[in-house]
Amino acid sequence: MSRISTLKDMDRAAQRGLASLFPKKTKIMVGMATSGIASGAQGVYDALAAEIKAKGLDIILSKTGSMGLDAIEPLVDVLEPNKPRLSYSKMTPKKVPLLLDRLSSGAADAIKPAYRMDADDFLVQGEKKPYLKGKLPAGLKDIPVIQDIDFYKKQVKIALRNCGTIDPESIDEYIARGGYYSLLKAVADMSPDEIINDVIASGLRGRGGGGFLVGRKWQSCRHAHGDVKYVICNGDEGDPGAYMDRSLMEGDPHSVLEGMIIGAFAIGAHEGFIYVRNEYPLAVANLQCALEQARACGLLGKNIFNSGFDFDIKIVKGAGAFVCGESTALMASLEGKAGEPRAKYIHTVEQGLWNRPSNLNNVESWANVPVIIARGGKWFSGVGVRHSTGTKVFSLVGKINNVGLVEVPMGIPLKDIIYDIGGGIPGGKAFKAVQTGGPSGGCIPDKLIDLPVDFDSLWEAGSMMGSGGMIVMDERTCMVDIARYFIEFLVSESCGKCVPCREGVYRMNEILHDICRGKGKKGDVELLESMSKGIQDGSLCALGGSAPNPVLSTIRYFREEYDAHIRHKRCPAGVCRALIRYGIDKEKCTGCGVCARKCPVACISGEKKKLHAIDPGKCIKCGICMETCKFDAITVE
Amino acid sequence: MVNIVIDGKNIEAEKGATVLAVAREHGIEIPTLCSHASVDPSGGCRMCVVEVVKGGRTRIVTSCIYQVEDGLVVNTRSERVLEVRRLVLQLLRARCPESDVVREMAAALGVETQARFRPDKDKGKCILCRLCVKTCEAVVGVSAIGFSGRGKDKSVGPPFREDSAACIACGACVYVCPTEHIQMEDSGKGERTIWGRTFRMAACKVCGLHFAPVAQLEYISRTTEVPVENLMTCMSCR
Numbered sequence: 001m002s003r004i005s006t007l008k009d010m011d012r013a014a015q016r017g018l019a020s021l022f023p024k025k026t027k028i029m030v031g032m033a034t035s036g037i038a039s040g041a042q043g044v045y046d047a048l049a050a051e052i053k054a055k056g057l058d059i060i061l062s063k064t065g066s067m068g069l070d071a072i073e074p075l076v077d078v079l080e081p082n083k084p085r086l087s088y089s090k091m092t093p094k095k096v097p098l099l100l101d102r103l104s105s106g107a108a109d110a111i112k113p114a115y116r117m118d119a120d121d122f123l124v125q126g127e128k129k130p131y132l133k134g135k136l137p138a139g140l141k142d143i144p145v146i147q148d149i150d151f152y153k154k155q156v157k158i159a160l161r162n163c164g165t166i167d168p169e170s171i172d173e174y175i176a177r178g179g180y181y182s183l184l185k186a187v188a189d190m191s192p193d194e195i196i197n198d199v200i201a202s203g204l205r206g207r208g209g210g211g212f213l214v215g216r217k218w219q220s221c222r223h224a225h226g227d228v229k230y231v232i233c234n235g236d237e238g239d240p241g242a243y244m245d246r247s248l249m250e251g252d253p254h255s256v257l258e259g260m261i262i263g264a265f266a267i268g269a270h271e272g273f274i275y276v277r278n279e280y281p282l283a284v285a286n287l288q289c290a291l292e293q294a295r296a297c298g299l300l301g302k303n304i305f306n307s308g309f310d311f312d313i314k315i316v317k318g319a320g321a322f323v324c325g326e327s328t329a330l331m332a333s334l335e336g337k338a339g340e341p342r343a344k345y346i347h348t349v350e351q352g353l354w355n356r357p358s359n360l361n362n363v364e365s366w367a368n369v370p371v372i373i374a375r376g377g378k379w380f381s382g383v384g385v386r387h388s389t390g391t392k393v394f395s396l397v398g399k400i401n402n403v404g405l406v407e408v409p410m411g412i413p414l415k416d417i418i419y420d421i422g423g424g425i426p427g428g429k430a431f432k433a434v435q436t437g438g439p440s441g442g443c444i445p446d447k448l449i450d451l452p453v454d455f456d457s458l459w460e461a462g463s464m465m466g467s468g469g470m471i472v473m474d475e476r477t478c479m480v481d482i483a484r485y486f487i488e489f490l491v492s493e494s495c496g497k498c499v500p501c502r503e504g505v506y507r508m509n510e511i512l513h514d515i516c517r518g519k520g521k522k523g524d525v526e527l528l529e530s531m532s533k534g535i536q537d538g539s540l541c542a543l544g545g546s547a548p549n550p551v552l553s554t555i556r557y558f559r560e561e562y563d564a565h566i567r568h569k570r571c572p573a574g575v576c577r578a579l580i581r582y583g584i585d586k587e588k589c590t591g592c593g594v595c596a597r598k599c600p601v602a603c604i605s606g607e608k609k610k611l612h613a614i615d616p617g618k619c620i621k622c623g624i625c626m627e628t629c630k631f632d633a634i635t636v637e
Numbered sequence: 638m639v640n641i642v643i644d645g646k647n648i649e650a651e652k653g654a655t656v657l658a659v660a661r662e663h664g665i666e667i668p669t670l671c672s673h674a675s676v677d678p679s680g681g682c683r684m685c686v687v688e689v690v691k692g693g694r695t696r697i698v699t700s701c702i703y704q705v706e707d708g709l710v711v712n713t714r715s716e717r718v719l720e721v722r723r724l725v726l727q728l729l730r731a732r733c734p735e736s737d738v739v740r741e742m743a744a745a746l747g748v749e750t751q752a753r754f755r756p757d758k759d760k761g762k763c764i765l766c767r768l769c770v771k772t773c774e775a776v777v778g779v780s781a782i783g784f785s786g787r788g789k790d791k792s793v794g795p796p797f798r799e800d801s802a803a804c805i806a807c808g809a810c811v812y813v814c815p816t817e818h819i820q821m822e823d824s825g826k827g828e829r830t831i832w833g834r835t836f837r838m839a840a841c842k843v844c845g846l847h848f849a850p851v852a853q854l855e856y857i858s859r860t861t862e863v864p865v866e867n868l869m870t871c872m873s874c875r
Binding site: 321323338342343345491492493494495496497498499500502503504506507510511521524527530531533534535537538539540 | 679680681682683686697698699702703704717720721723724725728729731732751753754755764765767784786787788789790791
């Protein structure tokens with residue numbers, strides 16, 4: 001890898017990247033982010049490699065990150081010269097020969113792509129580059145283009161611009177799509193103040209949860225006293241069900257590095273750290289690879305782009321404490337101390353890591369920066385809504401058809417995310433609530449389905465943006481049980497430094513457990529509310545300060561469920577085992593016997609083709625009968 | 638110097654001083670459990686929270702850490718403040734039902750026990766104030782004890798709960814412990830047991846009193862370069 005010091009060097013790298021993004025021969029790309037690997041992409045990749053070799057095919061095989069729609073992975077993209085890029089979903093090693101046969105014979109029916117891309121959107125440059133040149137091949141007319149797929153229709157990709165498109169291990173492909181040009185522009189043509197003003201003008205707010213204006217933070221850090229300053233990337237994503245940052249680090253690590261280098265130049269830092277949790281091995285590997293490439297090209301190290309600016313980055317792996325996502329705990333951990341937060345009366349931009357001015361931003365925030373520099377803060381602020389500009393990446397998980405990563409303009413109505421992008425609730429069940437903002441966020445009920453998803457609206461609804469987890473719940477979800485689940489998570493993740501969080505959240509958990517077990521007492525809800533106030537006011541850091549949110553928001557919107565548990569010892573959603581009883585519907589039971597065979601404790605009996613019965617004394621309330629009954633004959637009350 | 642108001646009283650305070658220090662200097666009592674003059678404040682017990690108004694914004698801050706600034710208005714006994722203190726004491730009462738210090742402080746502040754919290758049986762009198770750990774590290778300089786676990790399972794002790802090789806049995810941790818949780822026993826026959834390890838006590842050259850652990854005298858000798866023989870006299874015979 002030769003050194004990149006000038007615009008000419010950049011253009012040469014971009015040409016190489018374009019040649020590999022639009023190759024002259026057939027190229028097959030496998031989505032190999034963790035989401036892909038979890039659904040079997042490695043097997044598909046290996047099968048492709050073996051088959052290509054065995055048949056002596058002249059095909060390039062490469063890896064890419066995640067496109068977002070994890071529900072249909074493993075995803076394999078095929079790109080033939082001048083033809084649309086075709087995406088094949090739910091690939092298996094068995095389907096590999098079919099796919100390769102289709103390529104050689106052109107037989108359309110053996111295996112059908114899920115969608116096609118006729119052009120590639122080069123967001124940084126603001127232009128489209130066509131894959132398809134000339135007429136659309138006959139067999140592809142009925143294959144929808146990606147923009148017409150419900151899941152993608154309303155998405156706008158800024159942070160995830162390269163994920164699933166480029167090979168994360170290729171710096172050339174990153175450069176071809178406009179990567180590192182923003183860095184060149186920043187160090188060659190802009191002053192630090194101009195950069196900061198542009199980021200302020202963009203309105204970009206921190207994507208890690210706090211929502212503080214990124215540009216203002218940079219400005220404070222730039223003006224803080226001290227010669228040695230640090231920039232830090234927070235990749236310690238720990239919310240249950242959230243994997244936005246993981247996907248970004250895996251699929252487009254250079255975008256994070258470029259954002260950090262630009263930030264460091266603007267702030268006046270020469271050393272940076274990326275703090276990633278050790279549970280993200282692929283993110284660590286891809287970041288490491290990107291770091292080595294950037295160093296080899298001189299984009300990190302001494303005298304970047306001959307500007308006299310020196311900067312380098314180290315990766316530090318976190319040991320898996322949720323609280324280390326809190327900035328002061330993260331910095332303590334970087335220093336080699338236990339990950340415990342401290343009071344932030346003196347901001348970390350003044351005294352952070354080793355008591356020096358430190359600017360910490362989250363992965364997604366950093367990844368937005370190169371686009372802001374390339375297209376201008378004004379352009380960025382045109383996306384989204386006032387006070388919440390740009391886009392936000394969400395991981396849409398839980399009871400939702402299209403499980404995956406989505407990037408939407410801020411201010412989009414919640415219902416568009418749930419129904420249009422997410423495809424609604426599986427099994428025709430009703431949508432009940434969505435948990436946003438991670439364990440210390442809150443639950444937004446179905447009646448607020450029109451809520452615009454932006455920082456302030458979520459806050460007013462009693463939840464928060466957080467880092468972007470969105471856990472969808474259907475009618476079969478008990479909201480008291482959900483509150484208990486999140487509180488239990490926080491109990492095990494509290495660092496234990498301050499009393500309200502360590503002891504208070506623990507006691508809330510005890511009470512919630514009691515309620516779920518039918519041992520709730522009159523006054524418990526009021527006690528939970530008053531404890532919440534003390535914990536919010538009294539906790540040392542944001543983990544404790546926001547820990548009561550899941551309880552408060554579920555009480556606010558689902559008070560009747562708490563009352564049902566406490567007063568009537570009933571769980572209306574049929575979830576809390578101590579409060580429910582399974583039965584069999586006389587009308588619906590066909591006597592097929594499936595439930596009896598599947599019951600792990602053999603408590604269901606009945607003659608063939610006759611009504612079956614459950615022995616309530618033996619039933620362990622596992623719910624397997626309900627899941628296996630094809631006739632909807634199992635009841636719960 | 639800056640001008641501030643605490644509980645309606647106009648006070649001129651030194652810049653950089655903490656709200657707690659200034660309040661105490663002026664006879665305004667703020668309860669604390671984890672504060673000690675010998676170590677830096679950690680802000681863990683939350684008893685010292687106060688309400689401050691700055692630029693029209695009211696918020697709860699930790700007075701042992703929060704520094705005074707010009708125009709600051711402090712309320713040490715607002716409803717919100719008392720709510721936090723009440724919760725902290727109820728929680729600590731449940732954690733350490735045996736602790737007299739916690740019981741007395743709760744009684745003094747009129748805080749009733751919360752019956753809904755089931756008293757812990759395994760925490761002894763330790764309220765995790767950190768004074769022992771900080772003293773051992775910053776004052777004594779040996780770091781023989783530290784924390785293990787996190788959250789509710791956090792506890793203080795020597796590494797891996799084994800005999801600490803670094804401990805010098807000086808007893809500073811016992812001395813600073815506000816709740817008398819840490820046990821130290823002098824046998825009277827030249828032995829001291831602390832953190833599960835028994836140490837030999839040195840006898841005074843003059844009167845024969847077992848006055849200090851040998852390990853501590855050796856540590857002092859190592860850090861001051863005074864020969865250990867010169868340290869073998871007790872305070873009264875020196």
